[in-house]
Amino acid sequence: MSLDQFEDERDAAIHKVRKRVIETIGRNMDLYGISQSTGHLYGLLFFADKPMTLDEMGREMKMSKTSMSTGVRTLLDLKMVNKVWEKGSRKDLYEVEYDWYQTFTDFFDIKWRKSVESNIQILSKSIDEMGRLLTEYEHDPEFTELLRKDIAKLHEAVAYYGWLDRLIDTFESGEIFKLVPKEPPTPHN
Amino acid sequence: MSLDQFEDERDAAIHKVRKRVIETIGRNMDLYGISQSTGHLYGLLFFADKPMTLDEMGREMKMSKTSMSTGVRTLLDLKMVNKVWEKGSRKDLYEVEYDWYQTFTDFFDIKWRKSVESNIQILSKSIDEMGRLLTEYEHDPEFTELLRKDIAKLHEAVAYYGWLDRLIDTFESGEIFKLVPKEPPTPHN
């Protein structure tokens, strides 16, 4: 009985600290386009001593299993958590990807890359079409002026997305760590 | 009358192309944590030939002036649009920041930086507290093991956020453009 009491005391102490961290992580997860509660779930998995099942998550989060299922899938899509195999258990087990650098680069590769490429495609197509209008209305100086301005803007946008694409390349290839090393440079004087 | 007809035809042609681009931009703006319609507003401003007033935006977007006001403020906070001064007019005028590289780096400086710093602060504090628990329960091997694991995780997290902080520094200083130039490297063989 008194043993339990000690355990409760210990648990409460560590739980309090964990909780604050989990909530901080959860709150800031909106940068990744993730809802607060899914971020919270991520925080939970971050501290879990072992891979968790959906039921365990639901119990800890005091939420339905359905929500856990959709939350985990969101995190899985972003490769923020991994599915873990464990013989014996026929439940699905999940744990966070502890390599946060990897998580960061994956995020850009998954979310941003998709936008970048679709944007470049649409923009290029639009440049072509405006070019066609340019020849079609070449004797209309007022209108061609308008078109020229738009085309110039679109070209700049394409150039920017090209840059973004190359930036994401350096994330994915790990080249970025040459410019910004994981270990901060030690000041030597 | 026939002149008007020509104008309509031209306008319709350019409008169709613009519309598609605007919608593409708007759709992808969720990466910046911006709602679709505010993204749409951004797209509108992108093509505007001149700085626009709230009333003009409302007319084009077919939305209330209030919405324009809040939308513009969101974009202003992210420095995606700028307030423009024009003597004579006493209305507020806005135009997009056409330097998208600047917009990109500002975004990280504004949104991510805030998260990074608050996270580092909370995490450090939590490491301290867990360290205190470590000495308090030093004769409880099972519990200290738990604490040690948590502390290790927290240290890794702090290291990651430190890296992120330095990465954002390179965005802000423009150093990133040394690694990833705005002009793509020309292949010379």
Place this chain on the structure above:
DNA sequence: AAGAACGTACAGAAAAAACTGTACGAAATT
């Protein structure tokens, strides 16, 4: 000084997103 035009605070309505419970198909166990 009075009036008009502007931007936004605020409260309520509309729309979107998150969450839950039930139901069901798939896979493992008996």
Place this chain on the structure above:
DNA sequence: AATTTCGTACAGTTTTTTCTGTACGTTCTT
């Protein structure tokens, strides 16, 4: 083959966000 256990699709509910109209303070105009 029957039964149990699992994960998720789906419909309905709750919560959150977005949008609108009115009202009001401020700043120009007259």
